[in-house]
Amino acid sequence: MKIVIVGCTHAGTAAAAQVLKDHPESEVTVYERNDNISFLSCGIYLYLGGKVGRLEDMFYSSPAELEKQGATVKTKHNVLKIDAATKTLQVANMETGEVFDDHYDKLIMTTGSSVKVPPIFGIDESKVLLCKNYEQAQEIYKTAKDNRRIAIIGAGYIGTELSESYANTNHEVTLFQSHDQILNHYISKDMSDRAVALLKQHGVKVELNHRVTAFTGNDNGELVIETNQGDFVADLAIVGTGFVPVTELLRGQVKMDKHGAIIINDYVQTSDPDIYAAGDSCVVNFNPTGRSAYTPLATNAVRQGTLAGMNIFGNIQRYMGTQATSAMQLFDHTLATTGLTYEIAKQSKIPAERVVFKGNWRPAYMQSTAPLTIELVYNPENRKILGAQLWSPHEIAQSANALSIAIQNGNTIDDLAFVDMLFSPNFDDPFNYLNLVGQMAVEQERQNGRGKARISAVGDWAKENDQTLK
Secondary structure, three states, X not given: OEEEEEOOOHHHHHHHHHHHHHXXXXXXXXXXXXXXXXXXXXXXXXXXXXXXXXXXXXXXXXXXXXXXXXXXXXXXXXXEEEEOOOOEEEEEEOXXXXXXXXXXXXXXXXXXXXXXXXXXXXXXXXXXXXXXXXXXXXXXXXXXOOOOEEEEEOOOHHHHHHHHHHHOOOOEEEEEOOOXXXXXXXXXXXXXXXXXXXXXXXXXXXXXXXXXXXXXXXXXXXXXXXXXXXXEEEOEEEEOOOEEEXXXXXXXXXXXXXXXXXXXXXXXXXXXXXXXXOXXXXXXXXXXXXXXXXXXXXXXXXXXXXXXXXXXXXXXXOOOOEOOOEEEEEOOEEEEEEEOOHHHHHHOXXXXXXXXXXXXXXXXXXXXXXXXXXXXXXXXXXXXXXXXXXXXXXXXXXXXXXXXXXXXXXXXXXXXXXXXXXXXXXXXOOOOXXXXXXXXXHHHHHHOOOOOOOOHHHHHHHHHHOOXXX
């Protein structure tokens, strides 16, 4: 069978490796526009902040490695056209200019995404850079060494993490966000306020509700950033305002959503049965809402790519969907999140309530502990968990994984309240903090006349520890 994979970052690399593992006799051809594959763009901020010594360490595979497994990898090759009806491709060798045709029996589209370039005047200024791929990361690193004042446009994961990296390397950092909070797709306003306070504590200027309208220059050679609330100056600006799927090659040939993301079924198969899609080029099945969504995360890409490599020989492994579980280390704190925030649940017309746990991650009688905040979101009608966010100086990211499983499995607040979890004073209280936030939700429902008998454990514990019900 002739399999063509178009694009080779996370999803493409995973798909090729899986095909060659399961069916080494297959003829696999990979086309990639760049001269590299498998670049971990989420590691750019680690490199810029000095936590990773070499940018090249952000590659976890290579063309040579895939070729050793049996693939034909053609880097610096741009696919110009795909004809799904005839199963043919037109490809250009970007080094020689040669244009040639190829064909496939099965196609895996892993073309990924590109930085969403907002319609801002002057965005093509030399002092305005984008941040996603290896070449852009190299340019940012080289340029930032000679520029002290850094403006970052967009406060998603990339923008927030870059703010930390530059603050830790003696730069003056201004973070611009058009919304009234940062990370608005992943955390609540309350959690955002905590993160913003921490950024400011470390010298980052956070300008919320500031929509950048233009980039210009002044007589001093400075970059002028014009916003709806006044002008600012910087030496360099980095734009990280989100991503858009790269799917033009299949437009009009397979079904897509309003964002241009390819729609897939439970086996990552498109509306064309001979074409599979994975990664940032396609939607995800978002379990908290039961609907498809566009959520470009490396975790989704690797899983979907692996499934594409498995299912292309016959749909055998269903795609479980995602909770968009993610985390970041922000200075000395961990922020972890899974599923829906309260605000997004309301926007999605999903019944939602929330409780907020504020306590310590382990008993106060231990020689050391640290505060922990958990915001749990649930549906009061069926009591299912919808989402959660955790914030602490302690590393609590794995608890987001536990809650992700709970959402995946359709567990309720009643399940969470008493699910079996380990106890040791080294790690937690007799009731783990996830149990406790679940018990708070159960008690809140009882108080609202929708619950069961009072759970004395949470009632007494919350009263003694001044917990907050919201």
